[in-house]
Amino acid sequence: MTTDVKAAGLSPGIIEALSIGNLPDVEWQSEDDLCDCTFQRIGMWKNPYLAETLEVRLCCIWAKFAEVFPDMVRTIPGYFNENTQEWITQPWEWNGEAEMPKAIWYRHLARKLNRPLAEIRAEYAGKDELRPKGRPQRREIPFLLTQGGMEFWINFG
Numbered sequence: 001m002t003t004d005v006k007a008a009g010l011s012p013g014i015i016e017a018l019s020i021g022n023l024p025d026v027e028w029q030s031e032d033d034l035c036d037c038t039f040q041r042i043g044m045w046k047n048p049y050l051a052e053t054l055e056v057r058l059c060c061i062w063a064k065f066a067e068v069f070p071d072m073v074r075t076i077p078g079y080f081n082e083n084t085q086e087w088i089t090q091p092w093e094w095n096g097e098a099e100m101p102k103a104i105w106y107r108h109l110a111r112k113l114n115r116p117l118a119e120i121r122a123e124y125a126g127k128d129e130l131r132p133k134g135r136p137q138r139r140e141i142p143f144l145l146t147q148g149g150m151e152f153w154i155n156f157g
């Protein structure tokens with residue numbers, strides 16, 4: 001690291017990026033499966049006028065918070081269904097319109113089979129054909145057709 005860089009007053013993150021000589025080639029995204037956190041959440045702030053991006057892997061930080069403040073972070077082994085006002089303690093089967101994201105699939109299997117995430121990831125990484133596919137929901141649009149004094153309801157979907 002040159003003295004010029006230090007003298008410029010750059011942040012430690014920028015100095016590190018410059019010292020390794022490149023910018024990150026892996027983009028952090030929610031559900032990128034780059035960590036073992038159940039809920040992968042990335043905070044990102046960027047500005048072209050500053051030519052700088054700040055990415056914070058919030059999920060991993062929450063895990064650190066839990067270690068330091070165990071009474072302030074809790075993991076609840078259930079999902080509260082607002083519609084039925086009940087706790088659901090067994091994972092639902094996939095019913096999404098798009099295919100199940102890989103990161104969610106691995107965590108779903110780990111929870112359902114009560115096995116470690118790393119083990120599930122290793123076992124299912126090459127078995128993508130088993131990953132639940134999306135089920136596009138059929139949207140029927142009723143249409144009233146009147147012909148010859150008779151009425152016909154037709155559904156388009």
Ligand SMILES: [Zn+2]
Binds near residue numbers: 035037059060
């Ligand atoms: Zn994480």
